[in-house]
Amino acid sequence: LHAQRDEARLQAEAAEAALRGGRASSTDVIAARDALAQLNQALLGAGAELAHARRMLARWTGGPGEQPLAEAPPLERHAFVAQALAERLEHHPDLVQLAAREATATAEAAVARAEREPDWSAELMFSQRGSRYSNMVSLAVSLPLPWDRPQRQDRELAARLAQAEALRAEREELSREHRAETEGWLDAWRAGLARLTLIDREREPLARQRIDAALGAYRGGSTALATVLEARRTALALRMERIDVELETARLWARLEFLIPEPDGPLIPSNGPMQGVTP
Known part of the structure; x- marks a missing residue:
């Protein structure tokens, strides 16, 4: 500008x-x-x-x-380029959280299923007593008797199973939602790169040719200065359009690059200046 x-x-x-x-x-x-x-x-x-x-x-x-600021990162590659979409999305924070909740609900259902069945226990004890009394051996058997199983243990197990199934369905729905959203970002990112290539390869050379033609005609007296100014304004508008496309593509790149946290620690170091910031 x-x-x-x-x-x-x-x-x-x-x-x-x-x-x-x-x-x-x-x-x-x-x-x-x-x-x-x-x-x-x-x-x-x-x-x-x-x-x-x-x-x-x-x-x-x-x-x-x-x-x-550091040098701008290349927009042609991001984290999803090197790894399959479905495999990488498994580590999405929302899905990881739901998977943990589902695992907890499944474990609670397993506990409820175990408590539904009687748990036998036996205890054998030997008592060595004094000379005045003979030694004694005792055997104790314990058997829980579930009371009103259809209304107590069965209902508890059904509730735990229903909770686990609901969390599984929620996780699958959220997984499909994130997959569709991410695929949309990937399509928009590819389209942005293609638009940038088209502007650089075809539209900008044509804009320069239009300016040169208008300048030549103006120097020859066959056109007005307004035609030259209009050609330059059109070229400026194209440069502004390219900046907007590049900004939109960079934002999509940042979403894809930082959507899944890296397993080896935070993206921002805790000490020292931050390098290569992508707002």
């Missing part, structure tokens, strides 16, 4: 000189000044967005927002 503003300022000065020389109209001067004003307005918005981004960076890292 700064480079475009400097160029627009030169175009405004050229338009005013051409007006004084009778080679341009006041409309051309107004158009050039309007283009310069639009760029100044865009710079104000970009400055506010930059300041907000630095504040958010300081919030997440705990360090100063003005610290230098």
Whole structure:
């Protein structure tokens, strides 16, 4: 934007000189000044967005927002590229939490099933007594008698089994939801990379050719300065569009890269400055 503003300022000065020389109209001067004003307005918005981004960076890292950033990571590869989607999603925090709850409910159901059946126990005791009494051997047998099994033990077991089944169904539903969501992010990420390639390979060269053609026609006196300004504004809009596409693709990359926590510890080190921050 700064480079475009400097160029627009030169175009405004050229338009005013051409007006004084009778080679341009006041409309051309107004158009050039309007283009310069639009760029100044865009710079104000970009400055506010930059300041907000630095504040958010300081919030997440705990360090100063003005610290230098590392090189941007390549957007062509992320964690899901090297590992199968279903295999990696098994480690999703939400699914891991539900799996733990399901395992607990299954264990409680197993305990309830064990308590439903009578548990025999026997105890053999030998007592060596004094000379006045003979030794004694005793045998004790214990057998729990379930009372009202259909209303007590059976209902408890059914409740535990139902809880485990509900958690299993919830986990499967959440797994399908996360899979569909992640597949959507992957599709959008691939589309973003394809859009960036198309802009770089085809649209930007065409925008430059349009500017060159408009400049050649203007120097030859066959077109007005407004045509040149319009071609430059179109090229600027394309550059802005590319930035938006790259930002959207980078956000998708960050979602995919950091969706599953790494097993070897936190992503942010506890000591020392943070390197390679991706807000």
